[in-house]
Amino acid sequence: MSTEMRVHWAHLDDLIGSMAELGRQSAPLVEYFGEHVCDPSGFDFDTCALQPIGAVLPPLSDAFVRAQNGFVSRWTEVQNAILSSARDLATTDAQQEEVFRAYLAEGLFGIIGAAGPDGPRLASFDDVGDALAAPSPGRSHLRHPAKFDAIADGWEGATGLINDFIGMINRFGAGLPQLPENLREHIVYPLSADYEKLGANADACAKFHDGMAVWSDNFLTLGGKVDAAIEGRTALALVGHIDAYAAVARGIGTVVESGARIWTTIARFSERIAVQVERVLTILGERLLKVAARVGSKMVPLLGWASLAVDLAKHGLGIVADIVDDIREIFTLIEACLGLADDIKSWAEAQSDRLRALQRVMDLVEQLPGVSAQGRLADANDAAGRVRDRADGLAEDAGRAADTDAGSVIDELERITGEAEDDGESADADFADVGPGETIIAPGPLGGPHAGGSTSGGVSA
Amino acid sequence: MSDHGFVLGTSTRTAPDLADLADEVATTALERRLEAVADLTEQVQERHADDPQQPPVEALEAICRAPDASLVLRSLGRRVEEHRVTWEQVWREPLRHDGGMEVLVAYVLQINRAPLPD
Numbered sequence: 001m002s003t004e005m006r007v008h009w010a011h012l013d014d015l016i017g018s019m020a021e022l023g024r025q026s027a028p029l030v031e032y033f034g035e036h037v038c039d040p041s042g043f044d045f046d047t048c049a050l051q052p053i054g055a056v057l058p059p060l061s062d063a064f065v066r067a068q069n070g071f072v073s074r075w076t077e078v079q080n081a082i083l084s085s086a087r088d089l090a091t092t093d094a095q096q097e098e099v100f101r102a103y104l105a106e107g108l109f110g111i112i113g114a115a116g117p118d119g120p121r122l123a124s125f126d127d128v129g130d131a132l133a134a135p136s137p138g139r140s141h142l143r144h145p146a147k148f149d150a151i152a153d154g155w156e157g158a159t160g161l162i163n164d165f166i167g168m169i170n171r172f173g174a175g176l177p178q179l180p181e182n183l184r185e186h187i188v189y190p191l192s193a194d195y196e197k198l199g200a201n202a203d204a205c206a207k208f209h210d211g212m213a214v215w216s217d218n219f220l221t222l223g224g225k226v227d228a229a230i231e232g233r234t235a236l237a238l239v240g241h242i243d244a245y246a247a248v249a250r251g252i253g254t255v256v257e258s259g260a261r262i263w264t265t266i267a268r269f270s271e272r273i274a275v276q277v278e279r280v281l282t283i284l285g286e287r288l289l290k291v292a293a294r295v296g297s298k299m300v301p302l303l304g305w306a307s308l309a310v311d312l313a314k315h316g317l318g319i320v321a322d323i324v325d326d327i328r329e330i331f332t333l334i335e336a337c338l339g340l341a342d343d344i345k346s347w348a349e350a351q352s353d354r355l356r357a358l359q360r361v362m363d364l365v366e367q368l369p370g371v372s373a374q375g376r377l378a379d380a381n382d383a384a385g386r387v388r389d390r391a392d393g394l395a396e397d398a399g400r401a402a403d404t405d406a407g408s409v410i411d412e413l414e415r416i417t418g419e420a421e422d423d424g425e426s427a428d429a430d431f432a433d434v435g436p437g438e439t440i441i442a443p444g445p446l447g448g449p450h451a452g453g454s455t456s457g458g459v460s461a
Numbered sequence: 462m463s464d465h466g467f468v469l470g471t472s473t474r475t476a477p478d479l480a481d482l483a484d485e486v487a488t489t490a491l492e493r494r495l496e497a498v499a500d501l502t503e504q505v506q507e508r509h510a511d512d513p514q515q516p517p518v519e520a521l522e523a524i525c526r527a528p529d530a531s532l533v534l535r536s537l538g539r540r541v542e543e544h545r546v547t548w549e550q551v552w553r554e555p556l557r558h559d560g561g562m563e564v565l566v567a568y569v570l571q572i573n574r575a576p577l578p579d
Contacts, residue, residue, distance in 0.1 A: 045479045154566030296572035336498045343491040352482035
């Protein structure tokens with residue numbers, strides 16, 4: 001590639017249009033991340049003991065939106081820098097003044113603004129949305145008590161009967177509390193999340209990764225086409241930037257994909273909790289119904305509660321002592337279930353920490369090489385290195401967080417960021433003569449497109 | 462020399478990850494709690510395994526023969542009539558017999574319709 005900056009004016013707006021399109025492709029990714037990866041509906045019930053996990057999701061989604069804003073801001077800076085460089089080149093080269101007049105007249109943002117959805121393109125990109133299919137719901141992996149639903153349906157009637165009984169014997173001094181009347185609302189939902197919905201969160205992580213991979217590849221596609229619009233050191237530096245964006249996109253996708261294992265772990269354990277709770281409640285329900293039936297056996301047909309009240313008045317609580325004992329036993333079982341809640345909350349806190357670790361991957365965007373009027377190639381290379389180091393650290397965290405083979409994630413990120421590093425090294429080799437403070441991208445007005453070299457440019461043939 | 466003023470030598474062990482430890486502790490505690498609940502459930506089942514069974518036979522038969530009885534209830538009633546199962550067996554282990562829980566629930570709901578005394 002030439003060391004002179006050459007602008008193929010006919011394709012400059014194609015390049016800008018392509019960059020704008022890549023920027024817009026972040027929108028469906030952000031939307032998918034918030035809607036599916038961070039879908040909190042598996043923890044919809046307010047008293048769910050697993051809520052600490054659900055509480056992590058809105059901030060995680062917000063972090064991703066902030067990351068997108070940061071991305072768009074930096075990506076726009078890169079586009080402005082290219083146009084600024086081109087403007088400087090045209091201003092320097094009087095021969096190009098007439099050709100570039102239209103661009104100058106419209107202004108930089110006029111050019112970017114013109115690069116709408118139907119504008120010209122330098123490269124053809126795959127649609128990110130095609131990879132972002134709706135996640136598949138999870139499925140049950142364990143055997144559940146078959147009669148649970150029947151018991152849940154009968155719970156209300158049984159508790160109603162027993163609570164009436166408790167109300168009656170309390171008049172004679174039994175002092176028993178009332179049973180909760182809704183089995184699912186008071187015991188099942190607080191103890192277990194919707195593990196099938198959590199399975200969809202896990203699948204969303206994998207599909208999000210696919211979308212990020214498409215996006216990353218689109219950056220690389222653009223990088224391969226840059227020389228159709230501009231050539232020279234600025235073009236090389238731009239390719240370095242584009243590669244860094246590709247590495248970050250793929251890195252974020254890989255780390256989020258590792259989140260699938262966290263979600264799967266949460267979903268599986270949540271189902272295990274649910275099965276155990278259902279098993280206890282099945283036995284509890286059977287006991288409850290039998291106690292209710294025995295309460296019924298104490299009543300004389302047709303006379304109902306009145307006959308039992310008469311017996312209690314005559315003989316005292318002793319005649320129902322066995323039933324009272326059984327009711328106390330039911331309370332012991334209920335308390336054992338509810339006692340699970342504290343341990344489930346602690347476990348959920350630990351899992352939420354693992355998910356929270358995903359949030360740090362968004363910092364990668366902040367590591368992207370920034371471009372300013374004083375931007376230097378060396379800055380871009382340093383930034384690419386920081387991106388790589390940060391991605392490595394986050395991959396290790398994500399690997400640990402997923403409680404799985406962290407090595408595979410790290411290897412993947414090393415492969416990705418290694419590509420960015422290679423690009424940086426090649427750029428270094430090309431620009432070994434560029435010293436600190438010398439500008440390559442977006443030089444100041446009339447400062448020349450790069451230091452130490454010719455500012456001559458030309459229209460490609 | 463260590464900043465802390467003492468040297469213990471070089472350890473080949475890496476520091477444990479606190480997040481991992483916290484997760485391990487929480488998971489272990491929850492697993493123990495789940496096992497304790499399972500044990501308690503088994504104890505309750507064993508305690509009542511030999512309870513005398515006095516099924517309200519007439520009421521159960523009426524429930525299963527009712528015109529609006531569900532298929533599972535009618536099937537249960539038929540199996541009892543055919544001596545393939547007894548009401549005592551159903552009453553003792555309702556979860557083991559198709560329709561067992563359903564007839565128990567229906568019976569309790571029937572009792573529940575009795576009016577409360579003032």
